Every structure is written in structure tokens, then in C-alpha cells.
Amino acid sequence: MPAGTFDATFRDRFAELVAWRRDVRRFRPDPLSDGLVEKLLAIAHQAPSVGNSQPWRFVLVEGTDARAGVRASFLTANAEALSDYTGDRAGTYARLKLAGLDDAPVQLAVFCDEVTGQGHGLGRRTMPEMLAYSCVCAINTLWLAARAEGIGVGWVSILDPREVTGLLDVPDGWRLVAYLCLGRPLEEHLDPELERAGWQDREGLETRILHR
Template sequence: MGPPAFDDAFVHDLDALFAWRRDVRRFRTDPVDEEVLRACLAAAHRAPSVGNSRPWRFVRVSDHGRRAAVAESFARCNAAAASGYDAERAARYRTLKLAGLHEAPVHLAAFCDGATETGLGLGRASMPETLAYSVVGAVQCFWLAARARGLGVGWVSILEPDSVTAILAVPPAWRLVAYLCVGQPVEEHSDPELERHGWQAEDTRGCTLVER
């Protein structure tokens, strides 16, 4: 059987999916259907990876104590980040909602397994960072699959990676790449929230392509 044919309508819908993938921070507390979540994780597993290493390791964080500890890490990092701006910018920073840790029904931590033997090290001897980049690709696949099914995803980067790794008690070779909040969005927007709330101007430059 040959490859599928993607018609103009599909390409239009795919472009719309990219536009509506936005980082979500405002979630409803309704539970996420388990089959839908599993389908999104299956899509993540189809991501490309260096040497077919598939180094992603997803951890669902359901324990209330662990969730609270992650939220405390966010609070510390968020306060420290605000203190790095001048008074005016810091005041604006504090008005931004930068995580949905208390509302999102699903928390997923995505780790890179640096000790994976899958792929036998192929393709990463000179660029070992491609192992972590592969996890980022899996996160993006998960994100698009979730958005296509009506779920929102928020990537929380204002965290202490070592603290989160310890909180989740994962193997020492696992490196935190992403902490994701997942659930149904409270509101829908195709523009970035940081532009909408005046943190930065709209970026109209498009994709940068440099010729050499």
C-alpha cells in the first residue's frame, strides 16, 4: 500500500493545527479521557529520534504531595525570575499566568534517558545533545496530537530541574526536558498569550532563512 495523499483541505487543517497549538496556562479541572491521553502518547512515540534511540520517558505525576512540591519549585523560580527585571517590568511579569499547575488535571514530566542503549549510540557521538532534542520532538508530537483532540498543553519551564528530578524519584540517568500541564482549555486563542497581554510585541518576521 502506498503513502496517503494529503489534499489541500488536509494541508489547510494542518496549518490551522499549528496556529492553534498555543501554550495553554488556563485549564478546566475536568478529567482527561484515558484513551485520549494514551493516543497522544502513542503519537509522541512516533517522533523521530537520533539513531532511532527513542530516549523519551514520560512520567505522569498524580501524587498530590509531588505535585505540590513541583508547584513550590515553580513559585521559587518565578519569584527569582521577577527579581531579575526592573521595577516596571517586574510588576508586569507578576501579572502573567505562566503555569497551570494547580488547575490542569494531568501533569506529565518528559525526561531524556541518557543511559538508553537503544540505537547503540548511532548518530550522536559528535552531537550528544541530539538525544535531548529527540525528546523535544516527541513533546511536539504529543502537543499536536493533544490539540487535535481538543486538549491544551502548557510547557512549564520555570522550574528547578534537579529538584523536580528528585521529587519524582526517577533514575539518575534521566534528565528533565519538559514539564507539561494537560487538560481542556478554559479559553481558546490563536495568538500567543504573551503578545495578547502586552509582554512583547507581535512577531511579524516569520521564519528566518539565511542563505550561504
């Protein structure tokens, strides 16, 4: 098969992979096999980036104190978020499982280096946010690669990014884009957890397409 050409079987399996790419919050605590995280990060590094800037910076959060600080930030932010809801919606929110911080064997912070000279500014003069979008491309690439290895990924956004940035003592000019939990899923579900928990159903694609 010529390079860059994929057959129907591969395309079908890829669609299946995307469908199974779920945001995982329930993890088995077993450690991942040696070299697997490095393999996933190498694949993520192949993601597209504006001007070939490659602005993603991966921080493996392994220290007990750092993890405890992140968990504390989550608990505070989660309590504040709960206070925004009332009635049945507040009750549903309180029952949601929103992070896998206690069990996931791997925790990974993804930063955007907003002062990188890589790429010489190409493509971001009018849209500087393209640096952060490039990091999101790397995250999505990592997510699919992890799923292909049977690894789940959960994106924890309920935390204070400035607080987490300070905890991790990263260089100036780095902005937190994502805090990820990785590990083998405790459960496997094709449908999103928030849908199963009654928070909101996933809407159809037709509601997301406009024609002009």
C-alpha cells in the same frame, strides 16, 4: 488515496492546527476521558529520534505530594525570576499567568534517558544533545496530537529541574526536558498569551531566515 499522500484540504487543516497550537496556562479542571492520555503518548512515541534511540521517558505526575513539590519549586523559581526585572517590565512579569499547575488535570514530566543503549550511539557522537532534541520532537508531536483532540498543553520551565527530578525519583541518567500541563483550555485564543499580555509580540518569519 495512496499511503503517505495528503490532499489540499488536509494540508490546510494541518496549517490551521499548527496555528492553534498555543501554550495554554488556563485549564478547565475536568478529567480527560479514559484512554486519551495513553492515545496521545502512543502518537508522541512515533516521533523521530536520533539513531532510533527513542530516549523520551514519560512520567505521569499524579500524587498529591509530588504535585505540591513541583508547585513549590515553581513558586520559588518564579519569585527569583521576578527579581531579575525592574520597573514596568517587573510589573508586567508579575501579572503574567505562567503555569497551569493548579487546574490542569494531567501533569506530565518528560525525561531524556541519556544513558540509553537504544540506537547504539548512532548519530550522536559529535552531537550528543541530539538525544534531548529527539525528546523535544516527541513533545511537539504530543502537542499537536493534543490540540487535534481539543486538549491544551502548557510547558512549565520556571522550576528547578534537579529538584523536580529528585521529587519524582526517576532512574539515574534521566534528565528533565519538560514539565507539561494538559487539559481542556478554559479559553481559546489564536494569538499567544504573552503577546496579549503585552510581554512581547511575535516577530515575523523573515527575521529568522538567513541565506548563505
